[in-house]
Amino acid sequence: MEERKRGNPAGPTNEHVAANLRRARQSSGVDLRELSARVAAAGRKISPSALSKIETGDRRVDVDDLATLAYALETTPAALLIPREGGTAPTGVPPGFVPEEVRSWMQGKVKFTTDDLVRYWTDEAHICQGYIFRFKELIRGRESMTPPSGRWVTPTDVLEDRLARQRERLAFISHRLLELDPMGAPIEETEIHGWE
Structure with a gap:
């Protein structure tokens, strides 16, 4: 028995x-x-x-x-x-969710439904676009200015590294959104807000 x-x-x-x-x-x-x-x-x-x-x-x-x-x-x-x-x-x-989705679900930011995951990643893409825009503006401004004396300024190479990481994140987000909604359009750097 x-x-x-x-x-x-x-x-x-x-x-x-x-x-x-x-x-x-x-x-x-x-x-x-x-x-x-x-x-x-x-x-x-x-x-x-x-x-x-x-x-x-x-x-x-x-x-x-x-x-x-x-x-x-x-x-x-x-x-x-x-x-x-x-x-x-x-x-x-179940398997198939990325770690960020699991963390966000456990924090109450997203539900494990396709619609809510698409909403979450779309919001994250907008945030990412904002960072990309800001870093590009800071880098452009650096090229045409002399650093103010006595103030610490983030070095251009640090800004370029942060810009590169945000671009990588945006590429990941675009890929994840296409996995969730194959009929959706890929997200390009300039599409969300029409910058540049």
């Missing part, structure tokens, strides 16, 4: 919470006893040994604990839930 197990095993989201909790606690210089005291002051009880088990993935965190831990560490529940770059997707999220 097969042994009956209760509940589902811990999944990737539990691993993300464990790693993020440890990282947040250590970066804030808080030991397990101090975190336990902070949690107790917020109205929950989690012993230092239970916190250690959470950080190693041996104990799950319920939503009330998650909210309290985030509060005690002066972070957000989303920051404890979101996988690190290159990490596995959260429990229940």
